[in-house]
Amino acid sequence: MLIQSDHIIKWMELVNAQIDKQKEYLTQLDQAIGDGDHGINMTRGFKEVIQKIHQTTYDDIGKLFQDVGMVLVSKVGGASGPLYGTAFIKAGQVLKGKPEITINELGQAFQESVNGIKLRGKSQIGDKTMLDVWEPVTKYIQQNGNTLNIRELISYAREQMEHTKELEAKKGRASFLGKRSIGHLDPGAVSSCILFETLCSILLEENLTKE
Amino acid sequence: MLIQSDHIIKWMELVNAQIDKQKEYLTQLDQAIGDGDHGINMTRGFKEVIQKIHQTTYDDIGKLFQDVGMVLVSKVGGASGPLYGTAFIKAGQVLKGKPEITINELGQAFQESVNGIKLRGKSQIGDKTMLDVWEPVTKYIQQNGNTLNIRELISYAREQMEHTKELEAKKGRASFLGKRSIGHLDPGAVSSCILFETLCSILLEENLTKE
Amino acid sequence: MIFLKKLINNPEQVVRDMIDGMVLAHPDKLKNLPGTNVMIRAHAPVQGKVALVSGGGSGHEPSHAGYVGVGMLDAAVAGEVFTSPTPDQILEAIKAVDTGNGVLLIIKNYSGDLMNFEMAAELAEAEGIQVAKVVVNDDVAVENSTYTTGRRGIAGTVFVHKIAGALAEKGASLEEVEQVANKVIQHVRSMGVAFTPCTVPAAGKPSFEIGETEMEIGIGIHGEPGTHRTAMASADEIADILLSRILDDMKLSPGDQVAVMINGLGGTPLMELYILNKKVSQILKNKDISVYNTYVGEYMTAIEMAGCSITLLKLDDQLIELLEAPADTIAWKN
Amino acid sequence: MIFLKKLINNPEQVVRDMIDGMVLAHPDKLKNLPGTNVMIRAHAPVQGKVALVSGGGSGHEPSHAGYVGVGMLDAAVAGEVFTSPTPDQILEAIKAVDTGNGVLLIIKNYSGDLMNFEMAAELAEAEGIQVAKVVVNDDVAVENSTYTTGRRGIAGTVFVHKIAGALAEKGASLEEVEQVANKVIQHVRSMGVAFTPCTVPAAGKPSFEIGETEMEIGIGIHGEPGTHRTAMASADEIADILLSRILDDMKLSPGDQVAVMINGLGGTPLMELYILNKKVSQILKNKDISVYNTYVGEYMTAIEMAGCSITLLKLDDQLIELLEAPADTIAWKN
Ligand SMILES: Nc1ncnc2c1ncn2[C@@H]1O[C@H](COP(=O)(O)OP(=O)(O)O)[C@@H](O)[C@H]1O
Ligand SMILES: Nc1ncnc2c1ncn2[C@@H]1O[C@H](COP(=O)(O)OP(=O)(O)O)[C@@H](O)[C@H]1O
Ligand SMILES: [Mg+2]
Ligand SMILES: [Mg+2]
Ligand SMILES: [Mg+2]
């Protein structure tokens, strides 16, 4: 089965619900090595995303991603706003005009997201940022394509997220801490993991995968 | 026996020691209905008094009182500085030129102190201030003169001090509290009580009374 | 040795260290009279001008030395923290700035300040210096009465410095300067609130205890208790509470013009003062009272206390002109 | 409902309420671009002049709107508390103040600020507006490296506003204004310390925990952890710790001239900042570094955090002239 706009909308609703639930946790993570607003920023952003995407009906998945990205850019601020925003906008450009897409196509779109995050954030893998979830997870999706095992993807995403604990931050606020950042999860990696986990839930629920 | 400069110097030393001991208590009393500096003010003042009066030898009790008063005026500040200062300066004027004095004469000198406090503070008995100790205690000394029972005087001074608890403050910082000042001892009344109690100790120790 | 969470060296030396640091920071504006806690204008005495002397306990920075300079004070006398300065220090200040045109003492209405300034005035008069005194009592939290000490002087004092200072700078006589100071005093009213206590360094512990969700309405600038305690409320409600007390007392009429001061007590950030001002502006607008000027910041503090005060000054043409006149001090520049 | 001990109405509305209260207080200096969190000069745009736009998260008041006015910024963009503003808002600011002479963006070095301002710059350039960017990174608490985000921008930013603003006011070109801003950035270094955390209203609890007798050396202006924790020390020792890090980095020579900023983080009273300045002055004097000017007060805060930062700016004739040039803003008047 193919992924349609409605699935993406459901995904965003689930992200919104999950982020809201984990707001305090995300903020706590950010208090440890940042400035303690990541939960606040993300809930503000996805609340607005939901409002926006409920106003329109979308035939074009690309347009939907684009709108999500624009809302995130203009409502979140901080580091996560432009990064998540760029990720969705870039993915939207790839998916422009498509009413439905395969998991493969989604993987290609995410590859553009990853490129966008890297360019905007001047970051690379191992810098202890959201990229440490986005890049490997995207690669994983692309490698497995339509034969993707969703439960395995969830574990994989979580592993990547957990892995940020060991890293020394090179980018973002946590970088100011140098070695003192080691031992803490990166808040953006955790919210990114939420994003991919909720995507997986939708794919499972809606029987959008082979499995 | 007559009171000499050395007795007054001993008295001041004892006041200094007692005030220092009760510094926190006086400050605490002042925190309740004032600004929490009475203990600090009084210790600062009497430390300086001791320094000053140890520098000179005094044949003239009046001069000794005068010096104590001047130090208090110029080192204490706040309300208690000018008031205690005035009290000693005024008493000093009465005792000017005297190498030794009777308890009766001391009472007369204190009467001038009381007048000075009233004039400077524009206060009267019942206003919940140091005057509520000074005025009745002075009257008591004058009434009993050289037949004064020192132990009774101590109890009397304490009673007057305790009595300020029931009063509503009309003068000083506590007056800003209105009825909320009721139920608290007046810090200046407590320090004044220390002054008279220590005087009594000296009079007893040195066998300066009939008793 | 355990230190308070304060930038101090020795609790007994805070006033000395502060004055030294202040003069080192602003040698173009201030000098310290040697051996005293008196700060005077760098170019004092100013010939041909009535001199203004104010002061009080320390801990209210930028009051009072922050207002020494052209268009405001000639001298400020700093007492120990929350303790009125002594008469000899005030006398030194008077003598240093008098040029034969007389000196106005601006005193906040506290027993201690009154007595020490009065004694200084007597000593100065005995030396042939013409002295006038005004007593600021703007705090409506305290009931006024001739039988008691009356109302306290708080942030409204700064308007007295500004306006009397401006008139003195224009060359007015001591009597005229005293008159306009009294006019300001008549027309200025304030009230404050505290959320946290403050710590006098030498006392080493907070001036009072207050619950996690309580505030003290009508607080003084020395941590003296206010009129009552109540549950913490919103900025809008607090604006309402304070302003309605002030307006009750002032009896302004629609069309009246005022200056507003939203004063932080030391621990409250500017952001919150502006949030408070939003409601204050709205309330005044609804009552058709026109705000000529608004001053937001720390003008008269209580060490690091969290809280604020609101001050209204009713204006007329003369007061407006003097409020707008040039001033060049550390804490007030026009 | 339980309220924080803050003058706020709704934690989600603090920025909106603050901006409204600010514009109501200073209508002669500021206006708010409708529908945005952008504040521009009351008389913006100013024809024939390069425009300066700065901004960042809120909670640093008087930064940044406090520096909007003649001789400093043309616009300030306020983000949520401690959160960089978004590109669309920054774009609105740029468009509102550009008069065809180009716009300089003054950015503090945080990933968030950089990215949002960069996106805004790209959008503005796409609309044909000439934009230059400078990035302030004065905080020596953080090691500089091209592989990491590098040093943070803190209180030194205010000197960039002042000096670049002065040159722009004289009619210099965008390139010249950018150049002088970069010169200030090259020559300005800061370091801070915190004694208490601060509370982001929407988070509702303190940004970090710290022991009764500890301080955090090298704190950021968002409550980000610093270089290390240590026992609370005296003002003199703290001056020593902070200044020696700054001086290590700056490598000043005897005879050099500097401007000093002793900046309060929000909860530390002026008295303490002056006490700190005493020692700072003495240390610099001992090293034969001459202090041209000292600024003491709250310039770049972290809500109600107790603590401070010290900033040194190495001066030359050009920088002195621009530092002394007229400025008329809420928080800086020359
Ligand atoms: N340069 C960067 N590249 C990629 N991700 C980044 C970068 N800077 C920050 N991040 C991500 O953003 C997260 C922080 O987001 P948030 O707290 O919302 O913003 P801010 O740091 O501005 O407060 C970090 O945990 C990290 O994952
Ligand atoms: N007008 C007055 N007349 C008499 N005593 C007064 C007056 N005002 C204050 N006092 C006394 O001074 C005491 C307070 O002294 P202190 O705390 O040292 O000064 P301050 O009130 O200036 O802080 C009060 O407890 C009271 O006894
Ligand atoms: Mg953050
Ligand atoms: Mg007291
Ligand atoms: Mg006192």
Ligand SMILES: [Mg+2]
């Ligand atoms: Mg942030």
